Amino acid sequence: MYVAQVVALVAILYLLVRIVNEYRRGRVDWQGFLSWLLIFGIFAVIAVFPVELSKEIKDVLGLGRGLDALFVVSIGLIFLLMFQLYIEIDRTKREITELTRKVAIELEEINERIKKLEER
């Protein structure tokens, strides 16, 4: 086993501990937890059998050297993930603005009503 593999496995272990903790504290729902477990699982498999896997991918996709193929696929996946995140964050931001707006307007309208009642 190469040093790089050990490093990768330690990193994956750390991420696993984190996601378990996040799940326990209720910050991640069970779907998210399972998806991340799956992703980390795949990473772990890649970390344990990098050479064999890269050969397989090379044979399937026909991309240069085995390890390069692995990089290309990973970058593609990460990009997709980032895009997904961008969309999600963007939507969340809009929802926060909408929420803030509704709260601000309704509070002011309630204040007005109270003022009117007090004047009576």
Add this chain to the structure above:
Amino acid sequence: MDIKAVIFDLDGTLVGAPTSFSEIKERLRERLLKMGIEEELLGDLTPMYETLLKVSEKTGIEFEKLHSIQVELEAERMKESFLFEGALEVLEYLKERGVKLALVTRSSKKAALLALEKNGIANYFDSLVAREDVKPEDLKPSPGQIQKVLSELDVPPEKAIAVGDHGYDVLAAKGAGTLSILVTGHDSGRMSFSVEAEPDFEVSDLWDLKKLFERLLSTYVVVPAYNEEKTLPSVLNDLLRCFRREEIVVVNDGSRDRTRAIAESYRVHVLNHLVNRGLGGALGTGIAYAVRKGAEIIITFDADGQHLLSDALRVMRPVAEGKADFAVGSRLKGDTSEMPFIKKFGNFVLDAITAVFARKYVSDSQSGLRCFNRECASKIKITCDRYAVSSEIIIEASKHGCRIVEVPIKAVYTEYSMKKGTNVIEGVKIALNLLFDKLR
């Protein structure tokens, strides 16, 4: 707007008469010549009253004697006077809205009262200042008559509007510090000479005047504010000179300083964002609220003190007159001497990007001083939270077919507003934000 009094001119504005002033002038000339006054002294008798004063001075003939002829001719003319279409409706509307009404005229009191009685509008007016009520030098175009009305009604000048059909009315209003409206479509009753003066608003007839008042009386000002405790008091004091408290909407965008407390102490509407959402978020909230309140016109005004109240009124003009749906105050069309080069350049780049999406070039797409009518404001959908909102509003307005105009304004660049406004990095962000947003 906070309009407490409307000061009308009589002849040519509310009432007309078949006999023109030129004819009256001719008849007066004949009578004076018959009295043996030299033709040279009379000149062209413009304006009549002042000429009579001069004649009396030069000839020693008692002024009252000369003046009585003019009064007699004027009264005769007023016997045939008629109300312009829409006059009654305007007066009725203003009375209903609790606005005090006054009449200021260069004609004699007798003729004015006669016209009011004959046309059944005497009861609408709380104050009447005719020619004899002030010294000759205080007559329109001097502000004396309007000032007399203001003190009688106890209304400060900035809360009054003078309505007239002649440059003299506009000049008098300017001198007294009130706003002015020029009615341009009435030919009958207009004075026989013209004077150029730029009014604050212009309408063609009294129906349009009514529409103008309906819009002016429900104009809302949206002031987005984020950490503006230093400049907010002076901005609000300024706005309160022309607008009612309930027409000012401060959107406190999650400020961490005393912005909220200051805004609330002015008893204006304060909408509090619990967390900071950026300029776009704040504008969206303020505009949505104003539309809910039934605003006919919505102005957006920055809280950092870079806009002048007089510019806000100018930006408002085309929208209030019904000639545009959306007006942008352009700092680049007006005096740009105070604008630093980097700002000019940055503005140009953002203008260009905005123009591509909006298919309309606006010389200052990043301006914070804007005015919408109700229809346009309710069509615009704001999705950008940050500064890119300025471009987004123009793009949206253009997309929905709103008539867009630009009005030159002056930007006041203080060290403070420079620090707070958009800088280069912010400019790049706006550009990126716009690109991404429009790809969606």
